[in-house]
Amino acid sequence: MCYDIKASLEAQLKRAKRNQDLKAIEEILEKLVPLTDLPLHHASGFSHPEVLIYTNEDPFYPIVATWGLIPHWVKSVEQQKKIWNNTLNARVETIFEKPAFKDAATEKRCILYVDGFYEHHHYKNQVYPFFIQRKNKEPLALAALWSEWINPDDGGTITSFSIVTTKGNTMMSKIHNNPKLNEPRMPLMLSDAMEEQWLTSSRDFENKIKELLSDDTDVVLNAYTVGKLRGKNYIGNVVSVSDEVVYKELEAEELNL
Numbered sequence: 001m002c003y004d005i006k007a008s009l010e011a012q013l014k015r016a017k018r019n020q021d022l023k024a025i026e027e028i029l030e031k032l033v034p035l036t037d038l039p040l041h042h043a044s045g046f047s048h049p050e051v052l053i054y055t056n057e058d059p060f061y062p063i064v065a066t067w068g069l070i071p072h073w074v075k076s077v078e079q080q081k082k083i084w085n086n087t088l089n090a091r092v093e094t095i096f097e098k099p100a101f102k103d104a105a106t107e108k109r110c111i112l113y114v115d116g117f118y119e120h121h122h123y124k125n126q127v128y129p130f131f132i133q134r135k136n137k138e139p140l141a142l143a144a145l146w147s148e149w150i151n152p153d154d155g156g157t158i159t160s161f162s163i164v165t166t167k168g169n170t171m172m173s174k175i176h177n178n179p180k181l182n183e184p185r186m187p188l189m190l191s192d193a194m195e196e197q198w199l200t201s202s203r204d205f206e207n208k209i210k211e212l213l214s215d216d217t218d219v220v221l222n223a224y225t226v227g228k229l230r231g232k233n234y235i236g237n238v239v240s241v242s243d244e245v246v247y248k249e250l251e252a253e254e255l256n257l
Contacts, residue, residue, distance in 0.1 A: 001089055001119075001165060001176070001181075001185045002045075002088075002089055002117050002119075002142070002163045002165055002185075002186065002187040003044055003045045003046065003088060003089070004042060004043070004044050004045070004117060004118035004119070004129075004229060005040060005042075005043055005045075005114045005116070005117045005118070006040060006041055006042060006043075006114060006115040006116050006117070006118070006131070006133075006242055007038065007039070007040040007043070007051055007112075007113070007114045007115060008038070008039045008040075008115050009033060009038050009039055010139075011113045011114055011115045011139035011140075012036075012038060012051065012052045012062070012113050012139075013025065013028065013052075013113075014113050014138075014139045014141075015054050015059070015060055015062070015111065015113060015141075015195075016028055016054075016060055016061065016062060018060065019060050021060075024060075024061060028052075028061070028062065032052060032062065032063075032064055033052075035050060035064045036049075036050045036051055036052060036064055037049040037050050037051065038051065038052075040237065041237050041238055041239055041240075041241045041242060042118065042229060042236075042237055042241040042242065043067075043237065044229075045067045045068060045088035045089075045163075046085055046088070048066050048067050048068045048084065049066070049067055050064055050065070050066050051064070051065065051067065051112065052064060052065075052113075053065045053110040053111065053112050053144060053146060053161050054110055054111045054113075054199070055108065055109075055110040055146055055199075056107075056108065056109050056110065056199045056200070059199050063159055064159065065110075065146060065159040065160055065161045066158065066159070066160050066161075067088060067160070067161060067162075067163075068084040068085065068087055068088050068160055068161075068162070069087040069090070069100065069101070069104065069145060069146070069147050069160045069161055069162035070083065070084065070087070070147055070149040070158055070160045071083070071087075071099070071100045071101075071103070071104075071147055071149070072103065072147055072148065072149055072150075073099075074149055075152065076152060077151065077152075077153055080149065080151075080158075083100065086100075087100050087101075087160075087162045088162060088163065089162060089163050089164070089165045089185075089187075090105075090145055090162040090163070090164050090165070091164075091165055091166075091185075092143075092164050092165065092166045092188055092209065093166075095145065095164065096206050100162075101145055101162065103147075104145035104146060104147050104162075105145055105205075105206075106205065106206075108145060108146045108147060109143070109144070109145060109146070109198055109199060109205075110144045110145065110146040110161055110199075111141050111142065111143065111144060111190065111195060111198065111199065112141075112142045112144045112161065112163060113139045113140070113141055113142070114139065114140050114142060115133060115139060115140070115242075116131055116132055116133030116134070116140060116242070117131075117132055117140070117142075117187060118130065118131055118132070118226070118229055119132060119172070119175050119176050119186075120176075120178070120229075121174075121175050121176070121177060121225075121250075121255075122177050122178055122179060123249070123250060123253055124249070126249070127230075128225055128247055128250060129225065129226050129227070129228060129229045130175050130223045130224065130225055130226065131223065131224060131225075131226045131242050131244075132171075132172075132175070132186075132221055132222070132223045133221065133222055133223075134219060134220065134221060134222070135220040135221060135222040136220075140187075140189050140219065141189065141190040141191075141192075141194075141195050142163050142164070142187045142188065142189060142190070143163075143164040143187070143188040143189075143190055143198050144161045144162060144163050144164055145161060145162050145164060146159065146160065146161040146162075147159070147160055147161070163187050163188075164187065164188040165185045165186060165187055165188060166185070166186060166187075166188045167183055167184070167185065167186075168183065168184030168185055168186045169186065169221075171221055171223060171257055172184050172185070172186040172221075174255050174256075174257060175223060175255070175257070189219040190219075191219060222257075223257050224244045225244065225245055225246065225247055225250065226241065226242055226243065226244065226245050227240075227241065227243070227245045229241075
């Protein structure tokens with residue numbers, strides 16, 4: 001699963017800056033960023049934040065999208081509200097089968113750049129949040145799917161996305177140990193080379209999925225515990241929310257991340 005992220009403006013602009021087009025960067029800062037909720041020091045997908053995504057239609061110029069994919073075939077606002085919280089994530093193993101995702105998996109793939117993501121660890125009936133980031137602290141490129149939905153009530157268009165998840169690696173298998181789940185999960189993180197493959201629009205992409213999931217493309221991660229992200233002790237969307245917090249009771253578990 002991936003329901004909590006950190007996304008700074010710097011991370012979100014990573015791909016746009018590759019073209020070194022200063023005018024494009026200025027335009028993004030002036031016209032798009034004010035429409036987002038950036039910066040997100042911590043945001044839950046259930047709040048449906050507005051961020052920047054890079055799509056297969058324009059890989060270097062982002063668009064504003066809300067987290068929680070709304071399939072194009074949704075027929076009413078009532079139906080949209082019912083499905084929204086169930087499409088924050090899309091399991092990579094079934095994206096070509098599930099009705100909510102199969103069209104997007106074939107034709108509308110995108111990348112979400114974040115500083116990292118948060119995941120909860122279960123230990124002795126308590127829950128402890130971890131912040132996971134790239135070991136070199138560079139932005140993470142998360143594979144995602146996007147969609148455009150036309151609101152039948154007012155004719156307005158909502159652009160939305162879902163983060164693609166995959167089976168957790170060795171580190172995530174230690175952190176994401178929710179007893180209610182069959183296996184640990186994590187967002188599908190793309191290496192630089194994988195990014196270009198993900199954004200290709202070829203219709204045979206389903207056959208390339210196995211390449212993207214191979215061990216030699218894993219992104220090296222680092223993780224540490226942070227303060228509570230739920231309940232009365234949650235400090236909110238502030239810079240210090242991703243600061244390390246040590247829980248002495250976890251020392252006995254010896255996670256060795």
